[in-house]
Amino acid sequence: MPSTLSISHLTKTYASGLQALKNVSLEVQRGEIFALLGPNGAGKTTLINIVCGIVRPTSGQVVANGHDIARDYRAARTLIGLVPQELTTDMFETVGATVRYSRELFGREPNAAYLEKLLRDLALWDRRRDLIMTLSGGMKRRVMIAKALSHEPQILFLDEPTAGVDVELRRDMWTLVRGLRERGVTIILTTHYIEEAEEMADRIGVIRNGELILVEDKRTLMLKLGTRQLTLHLLEPMTEVPATLRGWSLTLAAGGTELQYHFNNSSGEPVGIPALLRRISELGIGFKDLDTSQSSLEEIFVGLVNARPDAAAAGTAAAVTGAAS
Numbered sequence: 001m002p003s004t005l006s007i008s009h010l011t012k013t014y015a016s017g018l019q020a021l022k023n024v025s026l027e028v029q030r031g032e033i034f035a036l037l038g039p040n041g042a043g044k045t046t047l048i049n050i051v052c053g054i055v056r057p058t059s060g061q062v063v064a065n066g067h068d069i070a071r072d073y074r075a076a077r078t079l080i081g082l083v084p085q086e087l088t089t090d091m092f093e094t095v096g097a098t099v100r101y102s103r104e105l106f107g108r109e110p111n112a113a114y115l116e117k118l119l120r121d122l123a124l125w126d127r128r129r130d131l132i133m134t135l136s137g138g139m140k141r142r143v144m145i146a147k148a149l150s151h152e153p154q155i156l157f158l159d160e161p162t163a164g165v166d167v168e169l170r171r172d173m174w175t176l177v178r179g180l181r182e183r184g185v186t187i188i189l190t191t192h193y194i195e196e197a198e199e200m201a202d203r204i205g206v207i208r209n210g211e212l213i214l215v216e217d218k219r220t221l222m223l224k225l226g227t228r229q230l231t232l233h234l235l236e237p238m239t240e241v242p243a244t245l246r247g248w249s250l251t252l253a254a255g256g257t258e259l260q261y262h263f264n265n266s267s268g269e270p271v272g273i274p275a276l277l278r279r280i281s282e283l284g285i286g287f288k289d290l291d292t293s294q295s296s297l298e299e300i301f302v303g304l305v306n307a308r309p310d311a312a313a314a315g316t317a318a319a320v321t322g323a324a325s
Contacts, residue, residue, distance in 0.1 A: 003027040003063075004186040005051070005155055010060030012046055012210075020046040022210040024060070030154075033177065033187045035201035035218075043210040044190045045085070048157050052082045064155060078106050081153030085160045087140050089132055089147065095119070096128035099146045106151035115150065121176055122146050138169050145173070149180075156180065158189045174200060230261040230273060235286035242283060248276050259287070 005028040012021040021043050028034050038044050049055040051062050053069055053076070062069045067076035089098055099115055119125040122142045127135065132143060141161070148156065161173060177187055177200060191197055197204060198218070206214045237256035249262045261276060280287070 004030040004032075004065050005188070006061075006063040007047075007051070008061045008063075010047070010050065010062065011058045012043075012050060012055065013058045020210050021050075021057070024207075024210075024212045026205065026212060026215065028155075028186055028188060030186055031181055031184045032202050033181055033189065033200050034203050034205060035197035036188060036190045036205045036207060037197060038190075038207035042207045044207055045159060046210075047207070048082070048159050048188070048190065052080055052157060053077050078151065079154045081148035081151065081156045083145050083148045083156070083158045083161045087137070087144060089140070089143060091133035092131060094129050094131055095124055095135070095143055095146075098132060098143065099150050102147040103150040108151045114152070118146055118149055121172075121179075123172065141169060142172075145176070153185070155186045155188070158187065158191075160190055170196070230276075231291050232259040232261075232280070232287040233257065233289040233291075234259055235288055238285075242285075244283065245276075245279065248272060259285075 005026075007024060007026040010021055010024040011019070013019045024043075024047060036044050036047070046055060050057045051064070051069065053073055062076075064076040064079050067079065069076040093101075096115075096119070099119065100110075103111070103115065116125065119128055122145060124139070124142050124146060127139065132140060135143065145161065158173075158177075174196070177189075180187060189196065189200065201218050204214075204216055204218050205212055231253075234257050238252055238259065239256055241250045241252060241259070251260045251262070252258065253260055259280075261273070
């Protein structure tokens with residue numbers, strides 16, 4: 001199945017000498033929600049701006065639904081919508097007029113029914129005659145989203161779309177994004193809110209210092225790199241872990257009233273737990289309850305971006321494999 005968005009060996013070096021992107025390759029499928037994560041300055045916005053035709057790459061190729069963005073710019077750009085980080089729109093125009101104008105800029109025929117539904121979905125219909133300058137920050141963000149969707153793009157970039165907005169807009173955005181995916185729209189999301197990626201994304205990409213260090217299915221990523229914790233709530237507190245239990249990765253917590261066992265997800269169902277529980281029973285250690293927890297995507301992400309460059313090299317191979325799959 002051909003990719004909706006194909007990025008091959010993309011590099012960008014600015015006049016200052018800053019190398020913002022280093023040989024980035026990525027394939028994104030139709031109807032996929034792809035989350036691109038990385039710290040500030042990692043290259044996320046540069047990558048988006050190149051795909052959207054705002055910045056020229058130093059080398060490499062980008063193809064949007066079969067159209068090369070350099071050789072067939074107009075056709076490629078018509079397929080793409082962008083919600084940028086910055087609020088850039090005419091503050092002296094009305095909401096309805098600016099959204100209609102955005103559609104016209106892409107040469108699309110008028111479609112009042114589509115634009116009405118779009119404004120209603122974003123809770124903007126009742127504000128369609130209001131000047132943008134009179135809106136709150138959150139409502140202005142909604143207008144930016146409406147502008148990006150006005151020409152019915154097949155690929156939508158959301159560059160920190162909910163930064164600094166309220167919880168209600170964030171939830172509305174999630175609902176809207178799910179609806180777009182159901183219609184086959186491909187969505188690339190960058191966000192500082194890790195829970196957004198965990199909630200919405202099909203695949204996760206991590207970029208650091210201009211390099212795409214990992215691309216992986218979200219569930220697979222959490223299985224491979226996540227850790228789990230089994231906590232036993234003891235009937236009697238312990239002062240130290242018994243020597244006969246030192247074969248397991250055990251720690252004491254909560255003043256010795258909790259015995260914690262940490263294990264990796266990569267091997268699937270951990271074979272060490274049944275043996276551990278049997279051994280605890282043999283030692284006469286009583287517990288009143290037990291529970292398990294799993295590391296979050298945020299913990300995995302922090303571990304990846306803080307890893308040493310040589311330690312991340314292994315992740316690069318996974319990125320190549322994930323991008324080609």
